[in-house]
Amino acid sequence: MQLEISLTTFYSIGDERRFFQGLKDIEAIKEIRGVGRGLIIKIEMKALNKEMLRELIALLWRYGISLAPLKVFASNNKKFTWLDDERCYWYKSMFETEAR
Template identity: 60%
Template sequence: MQIEIRLSSFYSLGDERRFFKALEDIAAIKHVQGVGRGLLIDIDLRYLSEDALLDMIALFWRYGVVLAPLQALATRKRFAWLSDEQAYWHKSMFETSLAE
């Protein structure tokens, strides 16, 4: 699965390094490619555990990345928990006005 995200600004070179190191530490992320102010991220769903997905959501949340590209995962039975309306990420993931 490939997603495209838009990046917000980093506050320092170290901040940017920590973001990319955290992406690298998620085993399901196989490739990251910069495209303008965004990233194309290749995710191997075979390795995307609940914990890994929660790490990705938390990382994106911390860096102000809109979560709408992850919305497609909620249609998969093993990730149905993403649709929990009480979850902190729900608005960013499912309200399309935030993604525009």
């Protein structure tokens, strides 16, 4: 699966490095490619589990990046139906048009 996300502003080189290291630490992410002010992230769906997806959500949330591209996981995969829980911190950013 391929996701496209829009990047935010990084406040230092170290800040940017930590973000990309966080992506690289998620084993299911197989490729990261920059496109303009965004990223194309290739994810191996068979390898992606709940913990890895939670790490990706937390990383994007921490950097103020919209979670809307991740809603595809809730609609296309039964193992991630837990994403569609209105009580969770990510819900509005992922499912509503008005992001945080």
